[in-house]
Amino acid sequence: MRVEFSHGYSVLLAVVCLAGVLEAQAGSPAGAVPPETLQARRAKVMEAMGTGVAVLGSAAVRSIEPHGPHPQDSDFRQDNDFFYLTGLETPDSWLVLIAGEDGSREARLFLPERDTARERWTGPKLGPGPEAAGLTGIDTVLPANGAEWGINRLVFGSRSPAWTGGVFVRRGPGRPEAESELVRELVFRRTGRPLTVHDLGHLIAQQRLIKDDDELRRLRRAIDITAEAQREAMAAVQPGMWEYQIEAIIEYVFRRNGAERVGFPSIVGAGVNSTTLHYDESRGPLDAGDLIIMDIGAEFGYYTADITRTAPVSGRFSERQRELYQLVLATQQAAIDSVYPGTTMGRLNQIARSYLQEHSGDLCEPGDCTQYFVHGLSHWLGMDVHDVGDYRTPLAPGMVLTIEPGLYLPAERIGIRIEDDILVTENGSEVLSRMAPRDVDAIEALMSSSSTSRN
Ligand SMILES: [Mn+2]
Structure with missing residues (x-):
């Protein structure tokens, strides 16, 4: 398993173990989605993509008090597609799927870095690290802070697998603002080589029709x-x-x-x-x-x-x-x-x-x-x-x-x-x-x- 650590990770290890439970529904009556199941779902999505890059944002916390110092949601609920493919209830996160031309399949997850001061209010949260990797079956879990930059580097960087076939994104109403912005950025950033844009929402929707x-x-x-x-x-x-x-x-x-x-x-x-x-x-x-x-x-x-x-x-x-x-x-x-x-x-x-x-x-x-x-x-x-x-x-x-x-x-x-x-x-x-x-x-x-x- 290939894992990238965030700074100060080991200090927080004990709390992270608990956090993993909280954020993946393991402590909930329904329990966690098994990582093999999540892997199978992602593999199926990438199979349908053929070759290309998919980018999905999670839901964000909607504060019931917009001006309060500590955002508190009346009922945070994860984005359905994001939950379906990661099993996580973490807000402000990103999932990137890369289906390479050579048949390679890669998933990368971006999670917000942990913040001990904030966790006095929110309780322990799942951050980037091996815990998240174990829960999702995604080897590479990176900090979401600056995720736009990270995703751009991932998508266009020379170290990523070569892909054609365009960018798969969800469109239409109800998308988180951050996702819409990132998608605009991804699609229009490259001048000289216009990217084909595919409807990721439809692709996942057809897959979600058949329940596993x-x-x-x-x-x-x-x-x-x-x-x-x-x-x-x-x-x-x-x-x-x-x-x-x-x-x-x-x-x-x-x-x-x-x-x-x-x-x-x-x-x-x-x-x-x-x-x-x-x-x-x-x-x-x-x-x-x-x-x-x-x-x-x-x-x-x-x-x-x-x-x-x-x-x-x-x-x-x-x-x-x-x-x-x-x-x-x-x-x-x-x-x-x-x-x-x-x-x-x-x-x-x-x-x-x-x-x-x-x-x-x-x-x-x-x-x-x-x-x-x-x-x-x-x-x-x-x-x-x-x-x-x-x-x-x-x-x-x-x-x-x-x-x-x-x-x-x-x-x-x-x-x-x-x-x-x-x-x-x-x-x-x-x-x-x-x-x-x-x-x-x-x-x-x-x-x-x-x-x-x-x-
Ligand atoms: Mn009905």
Whole structure:
């Protein structure tokens, strides 16, 4: 292993050992991403690059007090691609990948140097050195102070492997300012030889579509936790409560199980609020006779679940609610049964819509029920709730998508959405979120066994 030491490193060795644990999630409920897994991911990215240089910046700390002397983030979260390729939660860092013409593959990491005075406030941090090398499987970990210069030297220096094929960078909104600046610098610095620029974001996104074992482990746990929250929330729902009280139960179950945060703002809407697709205020009452939608997802180790259930506040569906609910459920099942490698989300959407149309009967007259199905059927799921990746990509084993038909009739205060998380397998699919009750009978049984005062 080739390692470059930062100044004063040995003095801090004892603290560094602890820091490594902190910054690589080893002490977190999800644990660290194994270095071999990280190496395999980086190798795959460089394989897709062919030859060229990729540069990725980490997230930066967003201080909640811009003028305070010690920046404090309300919830620092690493950039997804950076976490995917390094497993590190260190801010202000850089990853450089060099795919040489000769087939050589090199990864370099730049981490901020440690600062003992600041660590009185922040606790020990992971700096450049062997600890970071061990955690990431990247031999060369350099100080990020002056990283722009270091990266330029790396990319254009004579000691680096020869590469053609251009620079691979992420573009578009949401990039950290430092990354945008460095990219401008890299691309325009060389006069006389314009560099080809490739979209690194798209390349990594297509790779992230297929989940590896460590990703699936995290995702399954996030989904199990979310299913547990659905069950506890259903058991607690009673007329007279408020939406925020149900939200509190849900997010308590998340945190109790080691989820770091919500993957997206919890949607808990009863009555007419159940018909607002992204309602996240949770201020309304739970009235007898209404339905409540709970569209929620725990984030565990950077992966988020996304499960929606609809339950009757009183514990029993009315006849009308039951008929509409059964139609949504059967539509969802028709789509789930059609998941297999090679099909597309577009095709699943068609299948769901024709099923809904053909089985509407007189439930939504005049017309059929598709007029009340006002959103898409599916999205990719992973580190982001609407995860990255081209939506036209044919399904393949290891991909995870949601299937979530819904009907929304504000005039009747009826919103129904049923959403499950589906893993594409060799032979079809696995419903990862099956532990959250979905059938009318199962929901009513859970609600009646848990409540004495519900009417
Ligand atoms: Mn969803």
